[in-house]
Amino acid sequence: MAFQGLGGGEKGQRVLTEVVGTNLRSDRYVDFVTDPGAGAISTFVGVTRDNFDGKRVVRLEYEAYVPMAVKELDKLCGQMLKKWNLIKVAIGHRTGVVEVTQPSVIIAVSSAHRRESLEAVHWAIDELKATVPIWKKEEYEDGEVWKENAESRRLQNKAKGRLGSFEPITLSPEQQTIAKGLSVVGLLVAAVFPILKTFQSAR
Numbered sequence: 001m002a003f004q005g006l007g008g009g010e011k012g013q014r015v016l017t018e019v020v021g022t023n024l025r026s027d028r029y030v031d032f033v034t035d036p037g038a039g040a041i042s043t044f045v046g047v048t049r050d051n052f053d054g055k056r057v058v059r060l061e062y063e064a065y066v067p068m069a070v071k072e073l074d075k076l077c078g079q080m081l082k083k084w085n086l087i088k089v090a091i092g093h094r095t096g097v098v099e100v101t102q103p104s105v106i107i108a109v110s111s112a113h114r115r116e117s118l119e120a121v122h123w124a125i126d127e128l129k130a131t132v133p134i135w136k137k138e139e140y141e142d143g144e145v146w147k148e149n150a151e152s153r154r155l156q157n158k159a160k161g162r163l164g165s166f167e168p169i170t171l172s173p174e175q176q177t178i179a180k181g182l183s184v185v186g187l188l189v190a191a192v193f194p195i196l197k198t199f200q201s202a203r
Helices: 009-014 026-033 066-083 114-131 150-160 173-180 186-202
Strands: 002-004 015-020 040-047 055-064 086-094 096-099 103-111 134-140 143-148 167-169
Touching (some): 009 086, 015 066, 026 040, 026 086, 055 066, 055 086, 066 114
Antiparallel strands (some): 002 015, 040 103, 055 096, 086 103, 134 143
16 A cells, blocks of 8 residues: 655645555666656665664554655755755655565655755655654564654754654553554554553663
8 A cells, every 4th residue: 555645736746645555666766867857866775684782673664644654855955956956856665564674765856966966865764764754673682672753852852952863662461452553543543652651661
């Protein structure tokens, strides 16, 4: 299942955003941003690696409230077009299980000159991690850990002006049961992890 963002109009012809539950293919996004006026196409492909902090990673799993995630991706692309002289922008992100070596996010940007597209791609992946409400579970050989997306923490720390990246949270069996229901209660996804984190800290 795919959920696409902007379409139609001038911006829709320059931007492709989507959150999908199927394998991502780099050529889809590179083809979209290809343009006769482009002298550079820069890409970022984030893939699942087989280790983290000395543990063997078996796979990753992503959850998201997809309409909200796509809306934030659209906003991010709009910022990119304002900050740099870009021709086209495409971003795709996975949900569901992503095996080792498989891509979970692909960003492709075209521009007349390389500097703009390279800087834009670098900025985009950092901004995506900081603002787009997508949650990640790392499955190890001996357990699993949900990692809170920085957007939840950003909302909590907005008054202090702090932004962070993914922060590990070890869930109890009861908390894991709640987490597995995220796809069913997507409208509540933005609130679940801060509550679970507070609950965990109080234990």
